[in-house]
Amino acid sequence: xxxxxxxxFSHRMARVRASEIxxxxxxxxxxxxxxxxxGIPDPALFPAGRIASTYAEVLAEAAPQALQYSVSxxxxxxxxxxxxxxxxxxxxxxxxxxxITAGSQQALDLIGKLFLSPGDTVLAERPTYLxxxxxxxxxxxxxxxxxxxxxxxxxxxxxVPDFANPSGRTLTRAERTALLDMAHERDxxxxxxxxxxxxxxxxxxxxxxxxxxxxxxxxxxxxxxxxCGTFSKTLSPALRLGWVCAPRAVIDKLVLLKQGGxxxxxxxxxxVAARVVAEGWDSHxxxxxxxxxxRAAAMxxxxxxxxxxxxxxxxxxxxxxxxxxxxxxxxxxxxxxxALAEERVAFVPGAPFFAVEPDAATLxxxxxxxxxxxxxxxxxxxxxxxxxxxxxxxxxxxxx
Amino acid sequence: xxxxxxxxFSHRMARVRASEIxxxxxxxxxxxxxxxxxGIPDPALFPAGRIASTYAEVLAEAAPQALQYSVSxxxxxxxxxxxxxxxxxxxxxxxxxxxITAGSQQALDLIGKLFLSPGDTVLAERPTYLxxxxxxxxxxxxxxxxxxxxxxxxxxxxxVPDFANPSGRTLTRAERTALLDMAHERDxxxxxxxxxxxxxxxxxxxxxxxxxxxxxxxxxxxxxxxxCGTFSKTLSPALRLGWVCAPRAVIDKLVLLKQGGxxxxxxxxxxVAARVVAEGWDSHxxxxxxxxxxRAAAMxxxxxxxxxxxxxxxxxxxxxxxxxxxxxxxxxxxxxxxALAEERVAFVPGAPFFAVEPDAATLxxxxxxxxxxxxxxxxxxxxxxxxxxxxxxxxxxxxx
Numbered sequence: 001x002x003x004x005x006x007x008x009f010s011h012r013m014a015r016v017r018a019s020e021i022x023x024x025x026x027x028x029x030x031x032x033x034x035x036x037x038x039g040i041p042d043p044a045l046f047p048a049g050r051i052a053s054t055y056a057e058v059l060a061e062a063a064p065q066a067l068q069y070s071v072s073x074x075x076x077x078x079x080x081x082x083x084x085x086x087x088x089x090x091x092x093x094x095x096x097x098x099x100i101t102a103g104s105q106q107a108l109d110l111i112g113k114l115f116l117s118p119g120d121t122v123l124a125e126r127p128t129y130l131x132x133x134x135x136x137x138x139x140x141x142x143x144x145x146x147x148x149x150x151x152x153x154x155x156x157x158x159x160v161p162d163f164a165n166p167s168g169r170t171l172t173r174a175e176r177t178a179l180l181d182m183a184h185e186r187d188x189x190x191x192x193x194x195x196x197x198x199x200x201x202x203x204x205x206x207x208x209x210x211x212x213x214x215x216x217x218x219x220x221x222x223x224x225x226x227x228c229g230t231f232s233k234t235l236s237p238a239l240r241l242g243w244v245c246a247p248r249a250v251i252d253k254l255v256l257l258k259q260g261g262x263x264x265x266x267x268x269x270x271x272v273a274a275r276v277v278a279e280g281w282d283s284h285x286x287x288x289x290x291x292x293x294x295r296a297a298a299m300x301x302x303x304x305x306x307x308x309x310x311x312x313x314x315x316x317x318x319x320x321x322x323x324x325x326x327x328x329x330x331x332x333x334x335x336x337x338x339a340l341a342e343e344r345v346a347f348v349p350g351a352p353f354f355a356v357e358p359d360a361a362t363l364x365x366x367x368x369x370x371x372x373x374x375x376x377x378x379x380x381x382x383x384x385x386x387x388x389x390x391x392x393x394x395x396x397x398x399x400x
Numbered sequence: 401x402x403x404x405x406x407x408x409f410s411h412r413m414a415r416v417r418a419s420e421i422x423x424x425x426x427x428x429x430x431x432x433x434x435x436x437x438x439g440i441p442d443p444a445l446f447p448a449g450r451i452a453s454t455y456a457e458v459l460a461e462a463a464p465q466a467l468q469y470s471v472s473x474x475x476x477x478x479x480x481x482x483x484x485x486x487x488x489x490x491x492x493x494x495x496x497x498x499x500i501t502a503g504s505q506q507a508l509d510l511i512g513k514l515f516l517s518p519g520d521t522v523l524a525e526r527p528t529y530l531x532x533x534x535x536x537x538x539x540x541x542x543x544x545x546x547x548x549x550x551x552x553x554x555x556x557x558x559x560v561p562d563f564a565n566p567s568g569r570t571l572t573r574a575e576r577t578a579l580l581d582m583a584h585e586r587d588x589x590x591x592x593x594x595x596x597x598x599x600x601x602x603x604x605x606x607x608x609x610x611x612x613x614x615x616x617x618x619x620x621x622x623x624x625x626x627x628c629g630t631f632s633k634t635l636s637p638a639l640r641l642g643w644v645c646a647p648r649a650v651i652d653k654l655v656l657l658k659q660g661g662x663x664x665x666x667x668x669x670x671x672v673a674a675r676v677v678a679e680g681w682d683s684h685x686x687x688x689x690x691x692x693x694x695r696a697a698a699m700x701x702x703x704x705x706x707x708x709x710x711x712x713x714x715x716x717x718x719x720x721x722x723x724x725x726x727x728x729x730x731x732x733x734x735x736x737x738x739a740l741a742e743e744r745v746a747f748v749p750g751a752p753f754f755a756v757e758p759d760a761a762t763l764x765x766x767x768x769x770x771x772x773x774x775x776x777x778x779x780x781x782x783x784x785x786x787x788x789x790x791x792x793x794x795x796x797x798x799x800x
């Protein structure tokens with residue numbers, strides 16, 4: 001090449017970087033490591049038998065359709081089922097308000113593509129979902145803290161209101177209302193990432209932000225909340241199935257971007273999902289919640305048992321994640337290196353989860369994969385790694 | 401909403417419009433219409449039995465892996481198989497040069513995202529593939545005619561060298577070499593869209609542009625051609641499986657965009673494809689080619705039999721498409737309206753296939769779906785619709 005490749009790439013590539021989590025996950029295949037790093041569901045909980053029999057059924061009954069191109073907005077029967085679920089959960093809508101996406105990751109990418117011109121401001125929580133930043137960054141936004149009054153011309157506010165990745169936090173009803181007050185007052189569009197919403201194992205469900213928005217405006221067509229759902233944590237991430245529920249004016253444009261981007265989601269996977277969720281879905285979700293409840297409790301018990309003073313953590317009501325704050329002066333990345341080398345335990349350092357001004361003295365733990373006894377042993381090891389570094393004297397207690 | 405949705409969307413949305421083809425295809429479900437419109441494979445030719453047994457096999461043998469997240473670059477065994485095929489076809493490479501994409505549509509989108517800043521120039525054929533324009537438009541390029549000397553700072557040249565959509569044309573060896581001469585001299589990156597390459601039914605295969613580029617530079621790492629392949633026309637479009645074969649410096653960046661865009665292609669679909677193509681793939685392709693040969697011949701015979709003087713068309717050596725040039729003054733879109741109303745025959749008007757200065761007196765015919773007798777009857781009807789409008793006197797013979 002006359003010109004080096006890096007000089008040919010678009011401006012946006014200055015913002016697109018390798019994910020530290022992804023590079024990390026490649027190193028965690030060794031069997032003696034106890035890993036709290038991966039934010040992935042336990043494959044033992046996938047309804048694998050049901051999925052297998054449904055692929056067979058779909059291909060026996062409707063192979064020509066299942067193997068053919070299909071429309072960009074997604075399979076009508078799957079969109080209708082989702083719209084009915086959303087309606088039953090307090091967000092009245094119909095299939096015209098639903099776009100099927102390749103997981104909710106693609107929903108975030110398409111929403112970024114639709115709304116963000118370079119320099120537009122996105123509000124995000126501290127910490128926020130790393131994958132959302134990965135999707136939005138390609139559209140070159142600025143970020144600001146959702147907890148501060150937003151700058152003028154703020155376009156989007158991104159939030160995971162239920163058992164967030166990475167924080168495990170859930171917004172109260174009052175916090176949801178306050179967010180909508182701000183969004184309506186400042187004319188901001190809200191992206192509600194509901195990736196974990198179906199995985200509540202404690203406490204009472206809060207209405208979705210979209211439901212509260214519709215209750216306020218009277219119709220989804222007048223709402224300003226774009227709800228992103230997914231089957232990745234409940235059915236299987238491998239089928240790559242998620243959705244956006246939003247006003248038609250937004251869905252219609254997202255459909256055009258979906259078409260230009262990859263035409264449509266796998267037809268056969270959509271047909272299989274539509275049949276699997278049509279029957280016994282709620283009892284399947286109940287099994288997932290029971291498993292989450294058990295593992296979350298094991299992690300809380302282990303943290304309380306092993307962690308030294310000065311370390312704090314969240315107590316999630318669902319989902320997969322606990323967020324740990326270490327004393328000031330700790331660096332999550334350095335701790336990971338030590339924890340892997342000395343204790344064979346893994347987690348994700350917290351800094352990459354901040355859109356601006358990272359707090360390095362943080363880390364994310366996932367309890368979705370290890371069995372309860374491994375959770376106890378892993379937390380014991382992690383606590384030992386933290387203790388060893390506290391003994392070195394550098395960290396200071398946080399002001400709280 | 402205080403602000404209308406259209407005022408919130410990004411700058412790029414000024415370039416993103418509904419596809420006329422897509423809107424059109426929605427109208428073609430009536431059974432009395434003979435349609436040459438859809439550019440879709442005949443579902444009767446999908447290896448449906450093999451695909452069904454392979455889903456069952458994969459889920460019986462490896463459900464936890466098949467239903468789990470997987471790496472953004474794609475399944476290693478599928479990437480290795482593709483690299484071996486590319487190598488055997490004269491483009492030596494390894495799995496590090498392969499990214500699995502959701503069909504070649506996503507390959508085009510990711511390449512546009514990687515290279516195009518607003519205003520960058522893309523060279524395209526006249527006519528060119530509408531879906532490529534749909535992918536690139538979101539990145540706000542300018543277009544110029546590939547047949548003219550490129551403007552300074554031209555970034556990309558996009559070409560379908562084998563039985564192009566929509567023209568059916570194939571580049572000669574000399575034309576491929578001339579394109580590479582231009583690309584090397586003017587420092588342009590070439591996107592080779594090989595969507596139909598496996599479907600040659602006449603004439604001898606030409607080397608891919610990538611193969612010629614590697615022969616010139618000595619290594620794929622020094623080549624400037626990005627090859628986009630797909631399983632959509634050979635295995636099934638519904639699995640959404642394509643690939644990019646390119647220098648690692650490009651693949652590494654595309655992987656980051658794939659990760660931020662939708663994480664990865666469906667794991668189970670990749671595992672199924674890897675097993676299906678591993679055995680008997682060449683004899684399957686031979687069956688597809690035989691079907692294409694028969695239908696293409698039927699269309700050529702019908703065109704020669706029915707079309708009035710002044711109408712010309714291409715004679716493809718593979719793929720699915722014939723490009724028809726009508727006398728000056730014809731408008732393909734108006735002809736379609738008349739042909740549907742009066743003759744119940746459908747095709748795609750040619751104008752949307754031009755990146756700049758559309759030639760409206762053109763249309764695209766696909767012979768992939770109708771059986772040979774329907775092809776003859778459909779072309780008879782189309783010829784009658786053309787004749788009726790020629791009798792009205794407006795069209796003039798083209799200078800040729």
